Amino acid sequence: MTTTQPRGEDSQLINDESWMIAEERAREILSVIQPFLVSDRNRSEIIDYVRALIKSHDGAEVFSFGSVPLKTYLPDGDIDMTVITHQNMEDKFFEKLYNTLKSEEGKPEFDVTDVKFIPAQVKVIKCNIRNIAVDISFNQLAGLYALSFLEQVDQLCGRDHLLKRSIILIKAWCYYESRILGANTGLFSTYALSILVLYIINLFHSSLSGPLSVMYKFLDYYGSFDWSKYCISLSGPVPISCLPKLTAASPENGHELLLGEKFLRDCVELFSAPTKAVETNGLEFPIRHLNIVDPLKHSNNLGKSVTVGNVQRVKHAFTLGARKLKDLLSQPCETVGWRLEKFFGNSLERNGKGQRQDVFDPVTAFGTGRSELSDLSGGFHGYYARLVNYQKNEFYLRGMNGSTSMQPNGYQNMGKRRGTGTFIPNMSQQLYHDRYRGSGSGSSAAYQREAYNAANGASSCFNLSGEVSTSSASIKGKKCVNSETCQSSLPENLGDSLSSSIPKMENGKEEESKTSQTLKSS
Numbered sequence: 001m002t003t004t005q006p007r008g009e010d011s012q013l014i015n016d017e018s019w020m021i022a023e024e025r026a027r028e029i030l031s032v033i034q035p036f037l038v039s040d041r042n043r044s045e046i047i048d049y050v051r052a053l054i055k056s057h058d059g060a061e062v063f064s065f066g067s068v069p070l071k072t073y074l075p076d077g078d079i080d081m082t083v084i085t086h087q088n089m090e091d092k093f094f095e096k097l098y099n100t101l102k103s104e105e106g107k108p109e110f111d112v113t114d115v116k117f118i119p120a121q122v123k124v125i126k127c128n129i130r131n132i133a134v135d136i137s138f139n140q141l142a143g144l145y146a147l148s149f150l151e152q153v154d155q156l157c158g159r160d161h162l163l164k165r166s167i168i169l170i171k172a173w174c175y176y177e178s179r180i181l182g183a184n185t186g187l188f189s190t191y192a193l194s195i196l197v198l199y200i201i202n203l204f205h206s207s208l209s210g211p212l213s214v215m216y217k218f219l220d221y222y223g224s225f226d227w228s229k230y231c232i233s234l235s236g237p238v239p240i241s242c243l244p245k246l247t248a249a250s251p252e253n254g255h256e257l258l259l260g261e262k263f264l265r266d267c268v269e270l271f272s273a274p275t276k277a278v279e280t281n282g283l284e285f286p287i288r289h290l291n292i293v294d295p296l297k298h299s300n301n302l303g304k305s306v307t308v309g310n311v312q313r314v315k316h317a318f319t320l321g322a323r324k325l326k327d328l329l330s331q332p333c334e335t336v337g338w339r340l341e342k343f344f345g346n347s348l349e350r351n352g353k354g355q356r357q358d359v360f361d362p363v364t365a366f367g368t369g370r371s372e373l374s375d376l377s378g379g380f381h382g383y384y385a386r387l388v389n390y391q392k393n394e395f396y397l398r399g400m401n402g403s404t405s406m407q408p409n410g411y412q413n414m415g416k417r418r419g420t421g422t423f424i425p426n427m428s429q430q431l432y433h434d435r436y437r438g439s440g441s442g443s444s445a446a447y448q449r450e451a452y453n454a455a456n457g458a459s460s461c462f463n464l465s466g467e468v469s470t471s472s473a474s475i476k477g478k479k480c481v482n483s484e485t486c487q488s489s490l491p492e493n494l495g496d497s498l499s500s501s502i503p504k505m506e507n508g509k510e511e512e513s514k515t516s517q518t519l520k521s522s
Contacts, residue, residue: 098115
């Protein structure tokens with residue numbers, strides 16, 4: 001069974017020099033819209049502040065989820081937090097937290113404003129803290145597991161956070177340029193967009209040279225996709241006529257998916273949130289105007305937020321974006337750079353002039369050849385272990401009346417830790433973060449934090465050629481144009497490979513890992 005597939009040959013008509021120039025310029029654009037260490041710190045302070053307010057109430061645990069801990073947020077992105085507590089304590093906690101936040105209004109340190117309670121299907125307290133939107137929900141385990149899933153898949157895909165960098169670039173275009181991002185306005189949710197990006201990498205992994213090539217395939221594929229006949233899943237397009245059976249059509253042109261069926265089944269077992277008894281009815285996939293299958297809960301349509309009035313708007317944005325990007329990449333090489341800047345004109349106008357929405361002090365402007373310190377690495381191992389360990393708490397199990405066991409499938413069979421479980425790809429191109437660090441020893445994240453802390457809160461930045469502003473050390477490397485040499489296979493036996501990636505819990509503390517190992521295909 002087949003369906004409309006993107007014209008993968010189109011990108012091959014663009015010469016290598018144009019691709020190299022465009023990917024390099026896209027990297028510079030990313031350098032002003034991606035998370036900075038200084039913005040990470042500001043957001044972490046806000047999260048700690050809210051956590052301190054909530055933790056004053058006994059029997060509550062607070063988690064951040066979404067794009068902030070994943071490190072894929074935009075400068076204008078909000079902070080999502082959820083409070084895990086007794087199911088029958090939600091209303092009481094909502095009232096207490098709302099009153100607590102209202103009492104914080106007017107205090108200068110965190111500048112809490114516009115506190116609101118939204119009595120929707122998922123109750124949320126919304127507010128602004130330090131001019132950043134904060135959403136606080138209760139017992140939203142699905143978001144926590146979605147974070148763990150995307151973080152682990154990013155590590156497995158490798159290519160120096162290709163998934164995260166691609167999500168940031170495409171999210172910026174969707175939000176600033178085409179205005180098609182925002183579930184609260186009848187458009188795509190960020191999780192839905194992330195799954196759409198992941199499928200492109202899953203399908204075209206052997207021909208992707210960087211985030212811009214992912215975006216090219218993204219716009220080309222979804223701009224020509226027949227949304228009226230198919231829904232998108234990570235395994236491929238699913239004919240709507242075959243529902244409720246989720247049978248994906250085979251990819252055309254001999255594409256081999258990066259993530260195998262067993263890998264995805266193991267992910268469902270490890271990263272699926274428990275389901276209440278009242279939610280076990282009606283688990284068939286609901287048809288909407290744009291249909292995207294949640295890889296962790298197949299009865300959840302991630303495209304449900306897109307209203308009928310916005311369907312044509314989304315389709316038109318993809319089609320027009322694909323045509324404009326293809327056209328600019330087909331122009332003479334010497335014009336590709338400035339044309340791509342124009343393609344991201346609103347993004348650069350908003351964030352490229354030395355100011356960011358989520359940072360108080362001035363930051364490095366676009367076009368200076370320098371960039372702020374950044375680290376896209378997430379804390380999957382500690383985060384997932386903390387989540388699983390917390391769910392073992394007896395009071396929470398008692399509070400989940402009629403629910404399934406809170407212990408994720410497979411976790412009870414996990415053996416002793418055998419390493420980090422991080423997939424190490426065979427890379428021939430220079431690492432993204434290595435372009436921004438000196439040639440000293442130690443990890444790039446540690447190096448960046450050391451430089452950042454040494455700056456005492458100053459706006460430390462890098463020369464995009466690789467030179468650190470506070471050091472004369474530099475590093476040079478070659479960029480991979482033919483990305484096939486950058487490919488590696490993923491492990492099919494995710495259950496075994498992930499079991500070695502979860503820290504063993506001893507008295508509530510994580511056992512530090514001193515070794516790492518390469519995952520092998522089963």
